[in-house]
Amino acid sequence: MSETLHYHFDVDGASFANAGRASVETKKLLRQLGVPPEVIRSISVAMYEGEINMVIHAHGGDADVYITEDTIIIILKDVGPGIRNVEEAMKEGFSTAPENIRALGFGAGMGLPNMKRYSDEMHIDTKVGVGTTIELWYHLNKH
């Protein structure tokens, strides 16, 4: 049986100031573990986008990081509005972010595409009115 490390972070939906904290903390842990730098950078990019999405679009949620010797899985779960059309949401530049959020520099519509680009596998499970769960997978052995 393989060992699994698990870390949990609350993603505070009420504050932009704390957005990104879970990915910074995760990065520290992965560095300590000796995870390859390129994987850390990818996780840092993808997880940050996921965290920001939870704050902007879903009033926050939970970030869970599972680490085994050969795989890292990041699960970002919220009980927000859900994504109506995933295919559309995945398009570069597509965004439903309101004007006030865009004024802050968010809402460029690059978050989901970048999460896909910066992960080995991305799985989106979403239901309108129920919430969204996104899994980001990283296979360490292929690196």
Add this chain to the structure above:
Amino acid sequence: MAKYTHSVSIDPDKCTGCTTCLRRCPVEAIRIRNNKAVINPLSCIDCGECIRVCKHSAKHASYDKLTDLDYSKHLIALPAPSLFGQFNHMNEADYVIQGLLDMGFSEVYEVAKAAEYVTDLTRIYMNGRQSRDPVISSACPAVVRLIKLRYPTLCEQLVPVLTPYELAGKLAREKAMREHPELSPSDIKTVFISPCPAKVSWAKSVMEGQKVYVDYVTSMNDVYMELLSRMKHDEVPSPEAASEAGIVGLGWATTSGEAASLMNDGYLSADGIDNVIKVLDDLESGTVSDISFVELNACSPGCVGGVLAPTNGYVARVRLHNLRKTGGMVVKPNDIRDVDESIAAGNISDEYTEEEAFTYMPEGAPNMLAMMLAMKKAEALADKLPKKDCGACGSPTCRAFALDVVNGEAKLEDCKIRTEME
């Protein structure tokens, strides 16, 4: 890869084990063991923060003493730009140059002048660059080491140009060889006057096969004391020696000076090691947009705030500002133009590689699985600790303590305030 030689160290006779530095070290390199602070050389970045905060003067930096210099050699002083902000009632940089000559240096080559060349080289480099990721200044060695150890994927964004003092050493030596054919290369010694331990360490840690541009690194404090007694700016109306650096180069002494000198649209500058870390995290997650250049200084407000600089950095900044306003310095555009592509080719540094990336892995943790097991145990242990992060155990946080215990570097009994432990 040669060993990194640290400038920052601890005087065990003075250290009381008070935990101040323990909690302020930005990379958690310090532990208190047997009531004395010890620094982990693998993770220390020589930022000098622990020297700054120690109330018992137990932390110090090592460097070459002025008495170590061999004055029979052709000694070239390389004053850092920040030196010019150290003096009260001084409106001309020329007094500093004259003072250095009076101290016994054969020549002075201003690092500020080399900084102007670095600005130019950086501009050339940026113009020819394909990537849209911002480039990061490589001038602060504490920041460069932090990037190598903790943000290795950002290494490729570091400007691959020699730092101003290295370039100053190189150009000064070449100039002296040209002007003094009678001297053999070993007769010429370059002496950098440093505001910080980071630059001492950087200069002393020259990697194998790499050229040495700076022979000695002295402390700005020491030089300042010597200069004070020699600089007679009350009596001498105008010294013979003339400063050659312009406002562009002097500006490097304070934060934003380097970035502004590039005359580029989008730049970001930050100082103070904690702020630097925040910016690096953002750079790593790719959230910084519309920025082409990033200047990061471990000290606030820039090198004038280095721990080997005697004057309060904010006071020094005002003085530098006044120095420029009263016209002591003029821009010398022709000097800057001197730099052409051929010099550029010769002054590009290839040090910014990822070689050191994993030196923060604790010994005895040879692979990820072993480290995972250790961290899992540590996590379980940390859950039962008081979570006060008090530092009394000798580790900076309860979490760090837990891992230290698991790694056999600390004993559970070292935690004096644990309550519900079984």
